[in-house]
Amino acid sequence: MTYDLTVIGSGPGGYIAAIRAAQLGMKVALIEKYNTLGGTCLNVGCIPSKALLDSSELYHQAVHRFAEHGLEAEAPKINFGKMISRKGEVVKQTTDGIAFLMKKNKIDVYHGFGSFVDKNTIKIEGEESKIINSQKTIIATGSKPVMLPFIEFDKKRVITSTEALELKEIPKHLIVIGGGVIGLELGSVYARLGAEVTVVEYADALIPTMDVSMGKEIQRVLKKEGFKFNLKTKVDSVKVEGEEVVVKATDKKGKEVEIKGDYCLVSIGRRPYTDKLNCEAIGVKLDDRGRVEVDEHLQTSVDGIYAIGDVVKGAMLAHKAEEEGVFVAEHINGQKPHINYKLIPGVVYTWPEVASVGYTEQELKESKRAYKSGSFPFRASGRARASMDIDGLVKVLSDKETDEILGMHIIGPRAADMISEGVVAMEYRASAEDISRMSHAHPTYSEAIKEACLAATGDRALNM
Numbered sequence: 001m002t003y004d005l006t007v008i009g010s011g012p013g014g015y016i017a018a019i020r021a022a023q024l025g026m027k028v029a030l031i032e033k034y035n036t037l038g039g040t041c042l043n044v045g046c047i048p049s050k051a052l053l054d055s056s057e058l059y060h061q062a063v064h065r066f067a068e069h070g071l072e073a074e075a076p077k078i079n080f081g082k083m084i085s086r087k088g089e090v091v092k093q094t095t096d097g098i099a100f101l102m103k104k105n106k107i108d109v110y111h112g113f114g115s116f117v118d119k120n121t122i123k124i125e126g127e128e129s130k131i132i133n134s135q136k137t138i139i140a141t142g143s144k145p146v147m148l149p150f151i152e153f154d155k156k157r158v159i160t161s162t163e164a165l166e167l168k169e170i171p172k173h174l175i176v177i178g179g180g181v182i183g184l185e186l187g188s189v190y191a192r193l194g195a196e197v198t199v200v201e202y203a204d205a206l207i208p209t210m211d212v213s214m215g216k217e218i219q220r221v222l223k224k225e226g227f228k229f230n231l232k233t234k235v236d237s238v239k240v241e242g243e244e245v246v247v248k249a250t251d252k253k254g255k256e257v258e259i260k261g262d263y264c265l266v267s268i269g270r271r272p273y274t275d276k277l278n279c280e281a282i283g284v285k286l287d288d289r290g291r292v293e294v295d296e297h298l299q300t301s302v303d304g305i306y307a308i309g310d311v312v313k314g315a316m317l318a319h320k321a322e323e324e325g326v327f328v329a330e331h332i333n334g335q336k337p338h339i340n341y342k343l344i345p346g347v348v349y350t351w352p353e354v355a356s357v358g359y360t361e362q363e364l365k366e367s368k369r370a371y372k373s374g375s376f377p378f379r380a381s382g383r384a385r386a387s388m389d390i391d392g393l394v395k396v397l398s399d400k401e402t403d404e405i406l407g408m409h410i411i412g413p414r415a416a417d418m419i420s421e422g423v424v425a426m427e428y429r430a431s432a433e434d435i436s437r438m439s440h441a442h443p444t445y446s447e448a449i450k451e452a453c454l455a456a457t458g459d460r461a462l463n464m
């Protein structure tokens, strides 16, 4: 069989690339080594984590908020098995949806492990082995959790995010190594369900890729929920002793710290996954961090072979992978697509959520760009008071001379959805004053964006 385009990997990068290419008239094959489509994001990432975050947040609300709303009920009992099986059902509906989309777009799906024989020939090893030919190929093989040699990963007590989404019981004390997005989200799930959660982080701040003020604020809020934080702390060993996990670390003063829990989630990052793909043999170069090297068109060092998503440089995010999938399909079709990488938003689905786009304050300082800053706390928002979500703020950074919005950073209710306003504003190069002159429905959380823009425009917030 010969294809115009073959995509290896069915995550958000791969399946979206396949659909866009099919829309543009290409004959497309999609290869996936697992039985279900959708990759990390749909199977063991974005979707299942959000399903558990939503279930645990409902429980948390019932236990901690109902009484204040005037709702008197016995605290609900947790049926954890049911919670996990509901999550499984959400995943199944979503991955089945991708299989439907492949059929609808007449994309041939091969389940099996894909590897290069040569530039135009791909071997698929599954229940039966097949060889297919392809004019062009996209590598969309994603990433896997980073493992460290001194950590005993038994996948029962010392676990990655994949196992944390499938536990049989709620941990009593979950130790989370890594205070990034995945650690804070999964830590939140179990903290809300009653686990003690201790985060050990090597850096001096949480979510270090975001604006410093966001890390500080989320730390303050999560502390109120019972999280314990050990920042600037280096893990030296993780050992399983019966039903206990013992983490030994060195704190910022050089003192040894010992933390004992019943589960330890190691979420220190993800590595690009190109194992056994045979990249080097056909001339596809990897960089020093194992990522597939690509040019500005996302083409690898071999003509006609492209790479997208977590397997190449840039943020490891589903929507970044999707943009790249569309980009490559349209580029192959002769179009001139464009991605503004600075405007890929980042989100942490804690509650309150954290969301960010554009430049951080520290980046602007480092580049010596003159900027103004305006912020507005949710405590001053009527909508936030109504829903009792008063933690957090919106911070807007704009150019000192032109007032063009350079960054938007939100920690607050539904920040993940609200950050789109910042993306639209910045794609159209709006000024803070432009946004502050647009009507925002009242009462909404998004009024806080307008108010922060007013504050950035000239200290003109109206409700504070």
Ligand SMILES: Cc1cc2nc3c(=O)[nH]c(=O)nc-3n(C[C@H](O)[C@H](O)[C@H](O)COP(=O)(O)OP(=O)(O)OC[C@H]3O[C@@H](n4cnc5c(N)ncnc54)[C@H](O)[C@@H]3O)c2cc1C
Pocket: 008, 009, 010, 011, 012, 013, 014, 031, 032, 033, 034, 038, 039, 040, 041, 042, 044, 045, 046, 047, 049, 112, 113, 114, 115, 140, 141, 142, 143, 161, 182, 273, 276, 277, 308, 309, 310, 311, 316, 317, 318, 319, 320, 321, 349
């Ligand atoms: C717990 C968790 C929560 C997350 N939450 C979010 C979130 O809320 N928002 C967000 O934007 N991102 C989130 N992410 C990150 C997101 O999942 C990834 O950025 C995204 O899945 C990357 O997409 P991709 O297409 O590059 O690769 P993947 O989704 O990793 O897909 C790659 C696919 O390729 C397949 N494959 C690999 N090698 C081969 C081969 N040789 N042959 C055949 N198939 C192969 C794999 O089996 C896999 O299905 C989360 C990740 C985790 C772990």
